[in-house]
Amino acid sequence: MSAPRRTGSRLQFCPGPGEFLAAAGDHLAADPVVSTVVAGVAHRLAAQQADGIAQPERDWWLVVRDASGAVVGAGMRTAPFPPYPPFLLPMPDEAAVALAHALHERGEEVLAVNGALPAAELCAAELACVRGGQVQVSQHTRLHELGELAYPAPAPGGLRVATEDDVDLVTEWFGAFMGDADEQAGRPRGASAGEVPDRAELRRRLRAGRMWFWVDETGQPVHLTGANPPSFGVARVGPVYTPPAQRGRGWASNAVAEVSRRLQAEGARVCLFTDQANATANRIYAALGYRPVVDMANLVIVR
Structure with missing residues (x-):
């Protein structure tokens, strides 16, 4: 289904990920880090x-085409948590503005927009103009790609793959990760939109072998690092969480370094997101060899 042509760009809404990948797969693969x-x-x-x-009926996938029919942008609305913010990849400015009008015409209430700048910012600003309200920044994020891995000073212990037997601790730490990230960035806990994946989803991730603990000399888990399976040859690291009592001992640096090494050994390019307000995390990842690629943001529309 296509939205009316307001500009030289055409917005094609796909109801499912299969149709979306068939239409936009080559475009995503051309810049797989930004598209991660x-x-x-x-x-x-x-x-x-x-x-x-089954997927929720509210979900959609967006393919942006230029006047010649070439794909020049993409996005999705698949977030499982309120207010279900769309996530936008780079697209022409006119397409980001047209998307705001298309969503309004579709009767969708959109109170937040995430993704690459300036597309997310332009879409959110136009939505605020159309529906009323002001745009506020919930979180500034930055996507980084690993170049040459630089190993940190060794820490005691080692990496262990988390299993389904660890689902309770993984669930607990996943939830703590989001709240602690807010506090470390100077925001109130819960300020960032997000939701802990349900146990079924966490079990799927654990079965895939893509979550690891760093364990100390006694075998006690002291840190959690996860990673997504590669898409178009790019794997994304996250979450990265150390409980407060265990911080400052090098667990995170060593865990992320070893997970990154394993992903690169599999042939994947490796990337991760940082919160621009978290100076400690940005410093750690830069020391490991991660370099900035693109700035993104999570925006909210306040009435």
Whole structure:
């Protein structure tokens, strides 16, 4: 289904990830680091649909085409948590503005927009003009790609793959990660939109072997690092969480370094997001060899 042509760009809304990947896969693969979130979610949900797991009817996938029909942008609305913010990849400015009008015409209430700048900012600003309200920044994020890995000073212990038997601790730490990240960035806990994946989703991730603990000399878990399966050859690291009592001992640096090494050994390019307000995390990742690629933001529309 296509939105009316307001500009030289055409907005094509796809109801499912399979149709979206068929239309936009080559575009995503051409810049797989910048596309990592959208590509990763599309591949994951397409696999779930193949297994008979239904997706919410509110979900959509966006392909932006220019006047010649070439794909020049993409996005999605698949967030499982309120206010279900769309996530936008780079697209022409006129397309980001046209998307705001298309969503308004579709009767969708959009109170937040995430993704690459300036597309997310332009879309949110136009939505605020159309529906009323002001745009506020919830979080400034930055996407980084690993160049040459620089190993940190060794820490005691080592990496252990988390299993389904660890689902309780992983669930607990996943939730703590989001709240602590807010506090470390100077925001109130819960200020950032997000939701801990349900146990079924966490079990799927654990079965895939893509979550690891750093364990100390006694075998006690002291840190959690996760990673997404590669999409178009790019794997994204996250979450990265150390409980407060265990911080400052090098667990995170060593865990992220070893996970990154393993991903590169598999042939993947490796990337991760940082919160620009978290100076400690940005410093750690820069020391490991991660370099900035693109700035993104999570925006909210306040009435």
